[in-house]
Amino acid sequence: MKPAVTFINVSRYFGSVKAVNQVDLAIEEGEFFAMLGPSGSGKTTCLRLIAGFERPTGGEIKILDEPIQDIPPYRRNVNTVFQDYALFPHLSVAENVAYALMIRKVDKKQRLKQAEEALEMVRLGGYGDRRPSQLSGGQRQRVALARALIGKPAVLLLDEPLGALDLKLREEMQEELKQLQRALGITFVFVTHDQSEALSMADRIAVFNEGEIAQIGTPQDIYHRPETEFVANFVGSSNVLPAALVRQMTGRTGIASLRPESIRVVAEGGHTAIVTAKSFLGSATKLSLDLYGAGLNALVDNSFGSVEIGAPIQIDWVNADMHLIEGRNE
Amino acid sequence: MNNGANNRRAAVTSAGSGLAGQISDLFWRKPVILLLLMLTPPLLWLGVVYIGSLLALLAQSFFSIDEFSGLINYQLTLKTYAELLIPANLDIILRTVSMAAIVTLASVIVAFPVAFYAARYARGRWKALFYLGVMLPLWSSYLVKIYAWKLILAKEGILNWFFELTHLKWLLDAYLAIPLIGGNSLSVSYTGTFLVFLYVWLPFMVLPMQAALERVPANFLEASSDLGATPWQTFRNVLLPLALPGVIAGSIFTFSLTLGDYIIPQIIGSSRLFIGQAVYSHQGTAGNIPLAAAFTVVPVVIMGFYLWMAKRKGAFDAL
Amino acid sequence: MRSDHETRAPMALKIAAACGLLFMHVPILLIFVYAFTTEDKTFQWPPPGYTLKWFAVAWNRPDVWSALQLSLKVASISTIVAMVLGTLCAAAVSRSKFFGREAISLLVILPIALPGIITGIALRSAFNIADIPFSVWTIVLGHATFCVVVVYNNAVARFRRLSGSLVEASMDLGANGFQTFRHVVLPNIATSLLAGGMLAFALSFDEVIVTTLTAGQQATLPIWMLEELVRPRQRPVTNVVAMIVVLVTFLPILAAYYLTRDGDQVAGQGK
Numbered sequence: 001m002k003p004a005v006t007f008i009n010v011s012r013y014f015g016s017v018k019a020v021n022q023v024d025l026a027i028e029e030g031e032f033f034a035m036l037g038p039s040g041s042g043k044t045t046c047l048r049l050i051a052g053f054e055r056p057t058g059g060e061i062k063i064l065d066e067p068i069q070d071i072p073p074y075r076r077n078v079n080t081v082f083q084d085y086a087l088f089p090h091l092s093v094a095e096n097v098a099y100a101l102m103i104r105k106v107d108k109k110q111r112l113k114q115a116e117e118a119l120e121m122v123r124l125g126g127y128g129d130r131r132p133s134q135l136s137g138g139q140r141q142r143v144a145l146a147r148a149l150i151g152k153p154a155v156l157l158l159d160e161p162l163g164a165l166d167l168k169l170r171e172e173m174q175e176e177l178k179q180l181q182r183a184l185g186i187t188f189v190f191v192t193h194d195q196s197e198a199l200s201m202a203d204r205i206a207v208f209n210e211g212e213i214a215q216i217g218t219p220q221d222i223y224h225r226p227e228t229e230f231v232a233n234f235v236g237s238s239n240v241l242p243a244a245l246v247r248q249m250t251g252r253t254g255i256a257s258l259r260p261e262s263i264r265v266v267a268e269g270g271h272t273a274i275v276t277a278k279s280f281l282g283s284a285t286k287l288s289l290d291l292y293g294a295g296l297n298a299l300v301d302n303s304f305g306s307v308e309i310g311a312p313i314q315i316d317w318v319n320a321d322m323h324l325i326e327g328r329n330e
Numbered sequence: 331m332n333n334g335a336n337n338r339r340a341a342v343t344s345a346g347s348g349l350a351g352q353i354s355d356l357f358w359r360k361p362v363i364l365l366l367l368m369l370t371p372p373l374l375w376l377g378v379v380y381i382g383s384l385l386a387l388l389a390q391s392f393f394s395i396d397e398f399s400g401l402i403n404y405q406l407t408l409k410t411y412a413e414l415l416i417p418a419n420l421d422i423i424l425r426t427v428s429m430a431a432i433v434t435l436a437s438v439i440v441a442f443p444v445a446f447y448a449a450r451y452a453r454g455r456w457k458a459l460f461y462l463g464v465m466l467p468l469w470s471s472y473l474v475k476i477y478a479w480k481l482i483l484a485k486e487g488i489l490n491w492f493f494e495l496t497h498l499k500w501l502l503d504a505y506l507a508i509p510l511i512g513g514n515s516l517s518v519s520y521t522g523t524f525l526v527f528l529y530v531w532l533p534f535m536v537l538p539m540q541a542a543l544e545r546v547p548a549n550f551l552e553a554s555s556d557l558g559a560t561p562w563q564t565f566r567n568v569l570l571p572l573a574l575p576g577v578i579a580g581s582i583f584t585f586s587l588t589l590g591d592y593i594i595p596q597i598i599g600s601s602r603l604f605i606g607q608a609v610y611s612h613q614g615t616a617g618n619i620p621l622a623a624a625f626t627v628v629p630v631v632i633m634g635f636y637l638w639m640a641k642r643k644g645a646f647d648a649l
Numbered sequence: 650m651r652s653d654h655e656t657r658a659p660m661a662l663k664i665a666a667a668c669g670l671l672f673m674h675v676p677i678l679l680i681f682v683y684a685f686t687t688e689d690k691t692f693q694w695p696p697p698g699y700t701l702k703w704f705a706v707a708w709n710r711p712d713v714w715s716a717l718q719l720s721l722k723v724a725s726i727s728t729i730v731a732m733v734l735g736t737l738c739a740a741a742v743s744r745s746k747f748f749g750r751e752a753i754s755l756l757v758i759l760p761i762a763l764p765g766i767i768t769g770i771a772l773r774s775a776f777n778i779a780d781i782p783f784s785v786w787t788i789v790l791g792h793a794t795f796c797v798v799v800v801y802n803n804a805v806a807r808f809r810r811l812s813g814s815l816v817e818a819s820m821d822l823g824a825n826g827f828q829t830f831r832h833v834v835l836p837n838i839a840t841s842l843l844a845g846g847m848l849a850f851a852l853s854f855d856e857v858i859v860t861t862l863t864a865g866q867q868a869t870l871p872i873w874m875l876e877e878l879v880r881p882r883q884r885p886v887t888n889v890v891a892m893i894v895v896l897v898t899f900l901p902i903l904a905a906y907y908l909t910r911d912g913d914q915v916a917g918q919g920k
Contacts, residue, residue: 052358053817063341072358073820074828077343086818090836100822103832151823154341343823354825364826368741369753372734372797376756380794383775384767390774440672443665451658460670462906467673469848469902471855473874474891478676480878481683484692488679491694532673561659582762590764593858597878606766613770623774626767633763 002065004029004155004187005050010059012045019045021211022059027155027189027204029064032181034198035191037208038234043191046208047157050189051080064154079148080157083164085140087132093119093143094128100151118146121180138169145177149184156181158190162197174201195235199223207231224259225323232257232325239263239296246324248292254324260286262321263298265307270316275307289315391623400617410620414628419608423628426605429520430588433527434535434581440528441535441580446569448536449543464540468533476597479526483517483598513600523599530594531587535580542576543569578640585636589629605629677895684892689885703885713890716873723785723869724853727792731849734793735800736842743808760795768795769862776863783865791863792856796849803845803909807838844908847901855898870894 007025011018020042027033035043048054049061052073061069068076079100087096094115095102101111112128119125122142132140141161148156161177162170178201181188192198198205199219207214207222207230215227226232232240238257241249246256249271261284264270273296277288281299287307289296298315307313357364393402394409413419448460467475482489493499506512506519513519546569554564592606603611605625612622658666684703686696707713738757742750760768772791781787811834819829857871864872870890877887 051817051821053820066341068341070359071342072355072825073817074354074823074825075342077340078821080818080821082814082818084812084814086812086814088815088818088833099819099824099832103822103824103828147822151343350827351825354827357826365741365744368737368744372738372757373753375734376760376794376797379775379790380760380768380771381756383771384763386775386778387767387771440669443662444669447658447662447666451662462903463670463673465902465906466899467677469851469855469898470677471871471874471891471894471898473855473857473871473878474680474894475676477874477878477887477891478680481679481692481694482676486691486693488694529672529676532669536669586762586764590766591858592766593875606764609766609770613773619774622770626764626770629764630767637762 002029003027003062004031004064005189006060006062006065007046007049008060008062010046010049010061011057012042012049012054013057018211020049020056023211023213025206025213025216027187029187030185032178032188032201032203033190034202034205035189035208036193036195036198036205036235037214038193041208042211043193043206043208044159045211047080047159047189047191050155051078051157052076077151077154078157079151079153079155080159081141081144081148081161083159083161085132085144087140087143087147089132091132092128093124093130093132093135096132096143097128097147097150099147104151114150115146118150119143121149122146122176137164138173141165141173145180149180149186152184153186155187155189158188160192161190162194163192170197177201199235207234209234224321226257227325229255229257229325232323237297240325241296241322242294245292245294250319250322250324252324256322256324258296258317258322260297260299262317263289263296263300263315264317265298265300266314266316268314270314272312273315274312275309277309278307289313291315387623387626390619391627393620395618395620402620410624411627413621414624419625422603422605422608425602426589426629427632429524429527429604430585433524433531433588434584436524436528437532437535437584438539438577438581441532441539442573445536445539445543445573445576449540449546450548464533464536468537472530473593475530476526476594479522479529479598480517483515483522483525485515485517489516517598518600520600523595526594526598527588527591531584534583534587535577538579538583539573539576542573542579546572582633582637582640586629586633589632680888680891680895683888684885686885686888689883692884703889706883707886707889707893710886712868712873713870713886716868716870719785719867720854720870723788723792724850726785726789727796727853728846728849730789730793731796731800732842732846735797735845735849736804736838738797739801739804739808743805757798757801761798765795765856765858766862769859772859773862783863783867785867787863787865788860788867788869791859792853795856795859796853799848799852800842800845803841803848804838807841811837840908844905847905847908851898851901851905855894 003026005025005027007023010020010023010025012020023042023046025046035046037043045054049056050063052068052071056069060067063076063078087093088099091099094112097118098106098111098115101114106114116125116128119128122145124139124142124146127135127139127143132143135143141164145161158177162173165173174197177188190201199222202219204216204218205222206216209228209230215222215231217225222231222235226235226238229240232238236259238259241256241258243253243255246252246254250256271291273289273291275287276290276295279286280302284299284301287298287300289298390402391410392406392408393404394407395401396403414423444460444464448457448464452460481487484490490499490502493502502516505521506515511519511521513521516522516525550568550572551564554568555561559567590606592604592610595602595604596607605628609622609625612618612625682696683692685699685701686693687698687700688696735757738753742753769791772787772794776783776787815833815837816829819833820826824832855871857869857875860869860872861875868876874887874890874894877884877890881887
């Protein structure tokens with residue numbers, strides 16, 4: 001199987017700002033791939049490089065093993081769902097969806113029929129005559145999706161596709177996007193700053209930081225085995241144990257990540273930590289702890305009994321859950 | 331859907347590759363070419379023809395005119411500028427600048443209530459009405475507006491008729507007897523010129539003032555009155571400073587337009603010259619292009635200084 | 650939020666605002682009355698009687714017609730030139746951040762920011778230096794120069810609202826630059842272009858200062874008016890023409906207003 005998108009040492013500089021810096025990347029065909037990172041980390045620029053809205057300062061970009069950095073966006077078999085949806089306000093919903101076909105000079109009857117099919121696929125059958133301004137945010141997003149998918153692109157790019165939706169709608173759309181991707185078998189590449197979205201939807205995730213990829217891997221890899229302190233912090237707000245503490249506890253060199261939910265409160269025999277704050281979250285309780293001078297967050301179930309702020313408790317975790325980040329020796 | 335090839339996908343579509351496509355590709359690869367193509371016509375027109383003309387005019391102000399032959403002497407000199415400083419010409423400049431200042435001040439005073447009402451109280455249909463109420467006079471024919479005042483100020487016109495009707499003719503006569511601002515009748519006095527200037531440029535003051543006042547949050551004013559400020563204090567300490575950028579923006583228009591006008595004082599007012607008239611007559615009948623050019627530099631310098639001050643006060647955000 | 654008690658204006662403000670508006674409108678309305686007066690020697694108020702005969706007299710005046718014709722011709726050509734140049738400028742400025750953007754905005758605004766007489770004299774002396782005879786085309790050259798700004802202002806505002814992602818979306822969906830312009834950019838800027846064009850037309854139709862300096866023997870309608878103002882020949886005809894000029898300029902202004910009123914910036918603010 002050949003990769004759908006390949007980056008070979010790709011850079012994009014804006015003046016002295018290195019938006020994307022020497023990135024290597026291979027996205028498999030049929031994959032649901034997430035680019036995760038804080039704003040300004042270069043993930044959106046990468047998406048725009050694939051679409052052709054930006055041109056690389058250096059390196060090579062391939063789609064299906066063909067170099068495409070000299071191919072303008074309108075010749076690339078790639079379509080995009082924009083963050084603000086970018087629906088054409090002067091066209092009806094059906095005309096929006098059929099836009100790509102209109103440009104390809106498909107005859108009017110045929111293209112309206114296909115547009116209606118595409119709208120049905122995103123459960124908006126019968127909405128074709130409306131204007132984009134008459135639709136809700138969630139509906140607009142579906143129209144944008146139908147419009148991008150009507151030409152059956154090799155790769156579908158989604159720029160923060162769920163960012164503008166409210167929580168409930170977002171969860172619904174996550175499920176729907178996954179089903180759609182499985183049904184169509186199209187490679188989806190989506191950009192998000194929301195780690196839970198990336199973790200729940202993607203087959204693989206690339207975590208971006210300052211124009212570079214900090215780690216690529218499955219959601220499980222990224223979550224449980226972060227390779228850098230940045231990844232550990234950014235994904236799931238892990239605790240990062242300082243090198244001194246790690247050495248004291250395990251004798252090994254380096255810092256380590258420890259997920260808040262891996263920490264248990266035990267009756268005895270654990271490490272002694274001081275409770276500095278607590279907040280009840282419903283299904284669990286979040287404790288802020290002081291462990292030998294290092295701050296820790298713990299997410300514990302409510303069965304541990306009552307703790308007082310300022311009081312010492314015993315905590316423990318399975319050693320395998322403490323993931324050593326090699327090579328960092330602060 | 332398209333060519334039904336679900337399993338065999340291509341990286342590149344077969345989108346039209348005719349001439350338009352090729353040119354379009356070029357623009358994508360070298361966006362700077364498109365930018366240059368777009369900018370060349372307007373830059374040729376404005377940057378070369380227009381700016382060129384302005385510079386040529388400026389250059390001529392450094393020439394002088396031979397007093398005997400009346401021909402232009404093409405030698406760089408500051409003689410023409412020195413000529414601006416003789417009392418007669420200095421008078422013209424002072425007269426014009428004072429008029430521009432008074433007109434600007436008066437239009438601020440008259441425009442404020444209109445702009446304030448439109449910005450703060452008018453809603454919905456009233457707002458549109460206010461807007462058009464300012465736009466239509468703004469865009470009405472300049473000459474027609476002057477003509478209207480010729481009708482109003484005429485001896486048998488509506489203003490004299492009104493004073494007769496209300497038996498206030500003595501008041502008008504007393505006013506006209508005041509030196510400088512008075513005269514034989516309103517239509518040949520500075521007051522007449524002033525009124526027409528005020529009338530013609532007023533809409534240029536209302537619009538930017540309204541724009542600036544609309545940006546003053548209502549709760550600023552409420553907060554001020556909640557804190558026990560009198561309406562006057564609120565006006566002076568809150569409203570006026572916040573409206574200032576709009577006032578300055580508007581005054582750029584009223585000031586600049588008054589400085590350069592030569593038709594209004596020619597038709598209504600005393601026969602004393604304003605800068606615009608001086609420029610017009612020097613370039614026309616007198617054929618003294620260098621002096622005319624030197625005269626045009628005066629409003630440019632004044633406006634340049636004014637704009638520089640205005641920019642420092644942030645007036646351009648209100649344009 | 651504005652609270653209810655605040656929507657009531659003090660009486661003094663209401664009166665002052667009303668007076669301000671009256672001051673701006675009464676003189677124009679007076680012209681309408683004078684167009685019907687029977688008095689033909691003086692500007693007598695109130696008019697001794699009313700008649701429609703001056704409309705017929707004005708109708709049969711060839712000089713009025715030829716002036717009107719020239720004005721329409723000049724305004725049409727200047728508007729077209731200004732629309733092309735203004736749109737190109739606006740597109741270039743809004744499409745990319747390049748060195749000298751500010752300078753271009755300034756350059757476009759300059760012909761209207763500088764007093765008209767300077768533009769007029771500068772062009773006149775340039776025509777003299779270059780030995781270009783005065784003609785309709787010299788008038789057009791002058792008019793188009795200051796009309797660019799109104800088209801530019803309208804177009805720039807609309808380009809700003811036309812989010813960049815629409816153009817990208819169109820390209821993304823297979824439309825090349827020209828197709829994108831035709832199917833996405835043009836439909837979205839059309840009304841503002843039209844509005845800008847109308848304002849440019851009104852501006853040109855009414856212009857007198859630059860025109861007197863760039864015209865030779867040709868008389869546009871404003872030049873005709875100016876001559877009547879300086880040396881009145883037949884006052885009632887001037888009254889009628891003045892009224893018609895007011896009505897003719899109102900139409901494009903109203904049209905421009907309705908075309909752009911939903912926008913963030915309404916046309917004409919930059920006259």
